[in-house]
Amino acid sequence: MTQGPAITDEVRAMIGATSEPDILEVERGAIRRYADAIEDPNPLFRDVEQARNSRYGEIICPPGFFGWPVKRSGRMGLTAKVREALTKAGYPRLLDGGVEYECFLPIRAGDTLTAYSKIADITEREGKTGKMTFTITETTYVNQNGDLVVKARGTMICR
Amino acid sequence: MPLIERQGKVEKQLYFEDVEVGSEVTPLAKVATTQMLVRWAGASGDFNPLHYDATFATSQGVGSPIVHGALKRAWLGQLMTNWIGEQGFLKKFSCQYRGMDYPRKMKTMTEPEEGETWWCKGTVTKKYVDGDQHIVECDIWVENGKGEKTTPGNATVILPSRA
């Protein structure tokens, strides 16, 4: 496939785009299932009694878990739009490049999080197998008290 | 490897004074299985058939279902939360998905077939005090059975101090 410039006007216009917020509810059962799935027996993620006596006072989320979305649309809708634009530009193949979390406060069972996402940047680079594009999505998770709990930066690679 | 060994455990509380640059993060062994991938799909909500449907995975050119990058990320999360204990705080955490991994098949409902074991590892690269926070930075990674670091990353943690 001949690849033209990746950052077309349409793609460039997506930089800075924001999403509708996602609402996530953090429930004990969902945390336990997550911990079960990775085989993590840490009592802070599953034992209500022990968690109550810990510094957190309640079961907390393992890193990278934010509960289960009440409605899933915001962030995924946003990255889907970028993907569509990149596919049109000739970069249809998707890879998850990785993620970075900056944690400010623990996330407890019973919390409701609101997640705001933004396309922070889209860049291109010449790779071994041709040109690759990197889309950085920044997501900010805020809890029901209005406190910032986590900032996440995800990298989507399209080539 | 029995389940209990694969799960690892939370260490006794680690303090800032216990670590030096070059110290090893207590390694954590993991066995990815076809079953774990389906559990992960259910727990994470990532239902991409690339991770369980052999026909689909073949059509995508990866040969057979591959381990979710985010599952390996979650293992690295456990590596750190086990190590820093209840009094530690994971402040920053990142990883890149560099290579593909393939899960073991299951022999029975509970036992995986013989095969590859993954190791989550880390080393301390920096320690310093910032205000009243005792901060330790680490290189972390997931290493597959061939010794390849398929998921490298970094972590910054705050540890309690004995001082």
Added chain:
Amino acid sequence: MAEQINLDEMKKAIGTQSEPSTIEIEKGMIRKFAEAIEDPNPLWQDEQHAKKARHGGIVAPPGLLMAVMMVGQGSPMPFRPPMPRILDGGGEWEYFKPIRPGDVLTVAGKLFDIREREGRMGKMLFIVSETTWTNQKGELVARALGTLINY
């Protein structure tokens, strides 16, 4: 292999009860269930809508109690199923009270019956267990009989 089964011996276990367990019904659990079976009924998910409906809030769909591990199922089996293969033979669910998020259900199981039958694939055992769910107010909310086919 079928010859070695001592049905009379196994039948002595009928009536064995399991240690009761508890399960907390969560909104996310119900939502996940409804997503899995692609059931868009707003009674299961839409707080605003459900508030105005008959039960005054979100309730669990009937199928939630069929999602075995999620809602717990007592399967008191003092012996291993003697034959190598297991199939879920079906079941019967009876509903007495609505189940709501926030409910803490006590799940109790009992070995209800064991029968033997000659099937297409040779001798088959039908192992029937009873499960009851009781809510935090002490109300019996549902009862089920599940059949495991061992062949």
Added chain:
Amino acid sequence: MAKQVYYEDVEEGMEIPSLAKDVTTQQLVKWAGASGDYYQIHYDKDFAQATGLPGVIVHGRLKSSFLGQLLSDWVGEEGTVKKVSVQHRGMDFPGEQMTCKGKVTKKHVQDGEHIVELEIWTENPKGERNAPGSAVVALPSRG
């Protein structure tokens, strides 16, 4: 969803609106996640074949749950599903359309409740009823 059905609308022998499901491997994995049933015969083709099955099969409980939806859709917000019974008689495979159907077998008033009994089943494209069963529901009455 259809408008509320009342006891008086129902006659013995009438069929209720059917519910079609296109079961995919993805749905089986979602069900595994929702139900906690991680038996490999429902997602690992090699494992399923090693146990003598032609391929991965649909969970029996998923079919029962579809029949639960068939009923809760039909009885509407004012109706109540009182009893569902399902036998898993045969295997179904992802990739095939499944239709859930029901037929009224009996109606009667009991202890002030307007009770309707039904025969329910799933049907595969060959017309085979691999999950037959029965149900008891209560409907509102116009009376």
